[in-house]
Amino acid sequence: MATQMFELLMRGHNDLRYQPVQKRVRALLGGDTVVDTAGAALVWEPRRVVPSYAVPIADVSGELVEAASFLAEEHAVSLADGGPPALDPSTGFGFHTTPGLELMVRSGEFSGAAFRPDDPELGSMVVLDFDAFEWLEEDEPIFGHPRDPFSRIDLRQSSRHIEVEVAGTVVADSHHPLLLFEFVLPSRFYLPKADVLVPLEPSTTSTVCAYKGHATHWSAVELGDAGQDIAWSYESPPPELVQITGLICFYQERVDMVVDGVRLERPITPWSAPPNSA
Incomplete structure (x- = not known):
């Protein structure tokens, strides 16, 4: 078998x-x-x-x-x-x-x-x-931790239609996502900033990924608590991931995401709740 x-x-x-x-x-x-x-x-x-x-x-x-x-x-x-x-x-x-x-x-x-x-x-x-x-x-x-030689990241340009909703408000709509595939973790959708429909402001949250570098986190302040730390970007990723520079990635764990008309279930991961939300 x-x-x-x-x-x-x-x-x-x-x-x-x-x-x-x-x-x-x-x-x-x-x-x-x-x-x-x-x-x-x-x-x-x-x-x-x-x-x-x-x-x-x-x-x-x-x-x-x-x-x-x-x-x-x-x-x-x-x-x-x-x-x-x-x-x-x-x-x-x-x-x-x-x-x-x-x-x-x-x-x-x-x-x-x-x-x-x-x-x-x-x-x-x-x-x-x-x-x-x-x-x-x-x-x-x-930085972050040693990289796992048995894991890898793939980036693929896509024409999938990505809609992102927060508390019933559409906050992003894109036909030009860059998809990031990382073993075990949910697929991530990196979107051009021009496809984000609400103002985003940088938050004080700071995280680091051993593969992608130091992340800037973003909040949609006008949406209140539901908009806290709902997205991130990498402004200076390492050379092998330069394609993601400045693109916005929303936490599927904290927003509602529709891909080609199909609403995705929110995955349960360590990032399901914003910092200090407990």
Whole structure:
């Protein structure tokens, strides 16, 4: 019997997974290089959906010391297959789902959390808290989290008719969307600003995507709470995604979207509610 690839990949969701990489990887603390290695690996703890970098202990030049437990709140996301919830990337590094030793890398007055899994395959490595360090792959900075080599993004120009409604008001109408397909996540519809029918104002919300860069969020202030943080754009994406520059993408999770006359169901994702709406 044929197996759907998503199901095959998710069979390891509750396992500790790793994948060596061929890139030179550097981590900096306070501007000082504390890791410089050609032996890094991507590590997914059980239930994690995005990886962290693990590096050989021998390649850590900062002071590596045992640390007290780092407390972090769990943010769980239900999976379509009904299995154990995944950990949303907002779940802090200190929430571990595999046994190991909590450590800290120090350099002068700066420090960053680390974790040494008990698993013998990773016994000579430490996993580092991505957010605590600055990172370089080869000579290019990376942001958000390490990219998953088993995922990809496709962009396709389209002539589908896209209508976006908020609380019964049509806020966008386009026949020129750019569709962005990203494995597992809902397809996204990036629209020309000229096809947005209501004034949008930038909000104070700030997010970062490891693939697309730093996002500007937009609100339709005239629509009140229903218009809060309903869309985003990338004003300076990386070169490989330059096509999305300045286009407006509405959260399907927070608006009503009609594609070629068919009203879509709102997907349930970690972005279903605006920040601070709870």
